[in-house]
Amino acid sequence: MTREEVYVTxxxxxxxxxxxxxxxxxxxxxxxxxxxxxxxxxxxxxAAVEQEFGMKFNMxxxxxxxxxxxMVDIILSQI
Amino acid sequence: xxxxxxxxxxxxxxxxxxxxxxxxELLEGRGAGADGKxxxxxKIAVLxxxxxxxxxxxxxxxxxDQGIEAEFYESEYAxxxxxxxxxxxxxxxxxxxxxxxxxxxxxxTMYPAFDDGREQVVDKLKSQYRHFEAMWEKLAAVYHxxxxxxxxxxxxxxxxxxxxxxxxxxxxxxxxKLNLMFAEYAKTHGNFYLHDINYAAASYGLDKWADSSxxxxxxxxxxxQAIPEFSYxxxxxxxxxxxxxxxxxxxxxxxTLWGGIVGDDGPENLELGQETPMGxxxxxxxxxxxxxxxxxxxxxVNSKNDEENAIAGLQHPDGVLKPDDFIVIKANWEPxxxxxxxxxxxxxxxxDALVFVDDNPREREIVRMQIPEAAVPEITKGEELAPDxxxxxxxxxxxxxxxxxxxxxxxxxxxxxxxxxxxxxxxxFGDYREFLKSLExxxxxxxxxxxxxxxxxxxxxxxxxxxxxxxxxxxxxxxQIAQDSAYITLYGRLTDKFGDNGVVSLVIxxxxxxxxxxxxxxxxxxxxxxxxxxxxxxxxxEAGREKGISRIMGYYYPTPKNAMVKNFYEIQGFTKVxxxxxxxxxxxxxxxxxxxKKNDVILVDGCV
Numbered sequence: 308m309t310r311e312e313v314y315v316t317x318x319x320x321x322x323x324x325x326x327x328x329x330x331x332x333x334x335x336x337x338x339x340x341x342x343x344x345x346x347x348x349x350x351x352x353x354a355a356v357e358q359e360f361g362m363k364f365n366m367x368x369x370x371x372x373x374x375x376x377x378m379v380d381i382i383l384s385q386i
Numbered sequence: 387x388x389x390x391x392x393x394x395x396x397x398x399x400x401x402x403x404x405x406x407x408x409x410x411e412l413l414e415g416r417g418a419g420a421d422g423k424x425x426x427x428x429k430i431a432v433l434x435x436x437x438x439x440x441x442x443x444x445x446x447x448x449x450x451d452q453g454i455e456a457e458f459y460e461s462e463y464a465x466x467x468x469x470x471x472x473x474x475x476x477x478x479x480x481x482x483x484x485x486x487x488x489x490x491x492x493x494x495t496m497y498p499a500f501d502d503g504r505e506q507v508v509d510k511l512k513s514q515y516r517h518f519e520a521m522w523e524k525l526a527a528v529y530h531x532x533x534x535x536x537x538x539x540x541x542x543x544x545x546x547x548x549x550x551x552x553x554x555x556x557x558x559x560x561x562x563k564l565n566l567m568f569a570e571y572a573k574t575h576g577n578f579y580l581h582d583i584n585y586a587a588a589s590y591g592l593d594k595w596a597d598s599s600x601x602x603x604x605x606x607x608x609x610x611q612a613i614p615e616f617s618y619x620x621x622x623x624x625x626x627x628x629x630x631x632x633x634x635x636x637x638x639x640x641x642t643l644w645g646g647i648v649g650d651d652g653p654e655n656l657e658l659g660q661e662t663p664m665g666x667x668x669x670x671x672x673x674x675x676x677x678x679x680x681x682x683x684x685x686x687v688n689s690k691n692d693e694e695n696a697i698a699g700l701q702h703p704d705g706v707l708k709p710d711d712f713i714v715i716k717a718n719w720e721p722x723x724x725x726x727x728x729x730x731x732x733x734x735x736x737x738d739a740l741v742f743v744d745d746n747p748r749e750r751e752i753v754r755m756q757i758p759e760a761a762v763p764e765i766t767k768g769e770e771l772a773p774d775x776x777x778x779x780x781x782x783x784x785x786x787x788x789x790x791x792x793x794x795x796x797x798x799x800x801x802x803x804x805x806x807x808x809x810x811x812x813x814x815f816g817d818y819r820e821f822l823k824s825l826e827x828x829x830x831x832x833x834x835x836x837x838x839x840x841x842x843x844x845x846x847x848x849x850x851x852x853x854x855x856x857x858x859x860x861x862x863x864x865x866q867i868a869q870d871s872a873y874i875t876l877y878g879r880l881t882d883k884f885g886d887n888g889v890v891s892l893v894i895x896x897x898x899x900x901x902x903x904x905x906x907x908x909x910x911x912x913x914x915x916x917x918x919x920x921x922x923x924x925x926x927x928e929a930g931r932e933k934g935i936s937r938i939m940g941y942y943y944p945t946p947k948n949a950m951v952k953n954f955y956e957i958q959g960f961t962k963v964x965x966x967x968x969x970x971x972x973x974x975x976x977x978x979x980x981x982x983k984k985n986d987v988i989l990v991d992g993c994v
Contacts, residue, residue, distance in 0.1 A: 350603075
């Protein structure tokens with residue numbers, strides 16, 4: 308899967324989880340940019356991403372990820 | 387409205403991911419479609435010993451799907467005990483309709499240590515239990531609402547291995563004892579319900595459930611993926627507490643209750659019984675269905691079959707279900723949705739109280755479209771017939787979640803059956819009088835007697851619709867009038883071939899000279915249109931004659947509920963002599979020598 312393909316799928320996950328069809332994520336997107344993305348929704352988001360890509364973030368990664376770009380790096384390293 | 391995505395078997399990942407959209411759809415469904423009912427609004431306080439955010443998020447969906455719109459109070463993280471035990475203005479103002487305490491084995495603080503003696507472990511057990519019991523007592527006293535409490539699930543590891551369940555130091559042994567104590571409390575306290583998280587975790591799979599990363603990262607006591615099944619199980623209890631249980635099963639026959647098509651294969655060739663694995667599966671499923679009868683669930687058949695074939699199939703010697711177990715058997719070639727509607731009407735229950743069980747996906751789809759309020763579980767995956775999954779699918783949907791069991795539940799089937807039989811007979815007769823005659827009705831009409839005093843007094847206080855004067859009597863007054871020779875009193879008891887209706891009609895008349903003033907005339911609505919009122923009139927005339935009465939005066943006093951008897955005396959042949967501005971009317975009837983009996987369908991026994 309290329310970085311671009313990961314983004315296509317990831318975008319869908321974000322739209323589903325936050326029920327907002329206007330969301331477009333990129334390397335710089337952070338929780339500041341999406342209104343409902345708080346620490347509790349983060350759990351749901353992580354679970355949905357893991358399920359979608361069939362991978363698992365380790366405990367350290369979940370806490371240290373700074374933006375969507377880092378999330379995509381981890382996804383690419385695991386699939 | 388029932389969303390298929392929210393019925394078991396469901397896709398947990400889908401529900402977790404799309405919860406916001408599902409919620410929006412459920413709320414937009416309000417007022418739309420055939421069952422444009424308003425949601426039942428309830429306030430639910432969730433007091434958690436671990437994170438509860440996603441449990442509430444998913445529970446909310448399942449409740450909405452059951453027609454319950456919940457407003458939630460959520461305790462701060464792990465503050466369940468403090469929220470309950472100390473003055474809590476916020477929770478008091480919230481005024482919960484139900485309190486759910488979400489504690490798990492992560493909240494057990496007094497596990498035995500290995501150097502503890504037996505006595506110390508018993509003390510720990512008692513104080514751990516007391517920690518919870520004190521909270522339940524406090525909550526019940528302050529909030530007076532139903533309480534749902536989890537028991538404890540097993541931990542994800544066993545230090546002593548299998549001996550955990552044996553040695554009194556073992557956590558498993560400790561949890562088993564604690565769970566028994568919780569169950570004992572639930573048995574002896576109304577309005578307190580035990581949510582079996584131990585079963586829920588086992589059923590989900592303890593290893594998948596106890597994914598400790600969710601605890602260490604987010605303080606969830608179970609994995610995220612387990613939450614939909616967990617919340618669904620909890621939803622069953624909450625909807626049952628709020629009176630949203632289903633009441634009846636409507637069952638297809640061919641390939642649902644037995645393998646094969648009875649009309650084509652013949653009853654002797656059906657897969658049912660111990661001879662084949664498939665036959666065993668169907669026999670077990672029939673046993674499961676039959677057990678519902680004892681819980682007061684109404685069993686019915688809805689099958690595309692000639693009735694005679696359907697009955698032949700149900701008389702299969704290895705079948706557990708027999709024709710007698712069902713209240714309504716619709717075996718015909720009408721659309722099944724139409725049969726469903728008729729079954730609901732015969733049983734006199736809402737269509738939303740029905741669960742339709744059919745192996746054929748097309749039949750399910752039609753019923754789903756025509757009767758959106760009924761539950762239609764996906765018991766097969768498309769065309770793939772796997773009857774070994776039927777029990778699990780019905781069971782996990784918790785349609786009939788039992789929160790208490792009463793004697794009435796056990797009798798309910800008999801009562802409904804008698805009513806349904808009467809109604810179906812009524813439909814099969816073109817002529818109503820023929821139908822009435824076919825009921826083989828017998829009445830006993832007599833003066834009030836001591837055996838019936840309490841039922842008589844109860845009737846005078848309960849009857850509102852078929853009641854001319856709506857005059858209420860205490861039992862003492864009834865006893866006094868019964869002995870007073872200045873009164874004529876009559877009670878009527880009606881029996882038919884389907885059963886005894888009990889005492890259903892009363893007349894009280896006061897004698898003054900040759901005139902009888904009727905102070906009370908009432909009848910129970912369950913025997914409307916059975917001509918019982920004419921049998922009572924005949925009996926009253928006869929009793930009057932014996933006392934030398936030549937004129938009967940009747941009174942109708944209108945209330946918001948008794949319009950149905952406004953013209954009652956006219957129908958009985960009385961003449962109206964007075965009417966005031968409020969609609970109160972006075973009626974007069976002369977007893978003539980040629981009085982002709984009005985009732986000819988009820989055999990009256992022991993008349994006065």
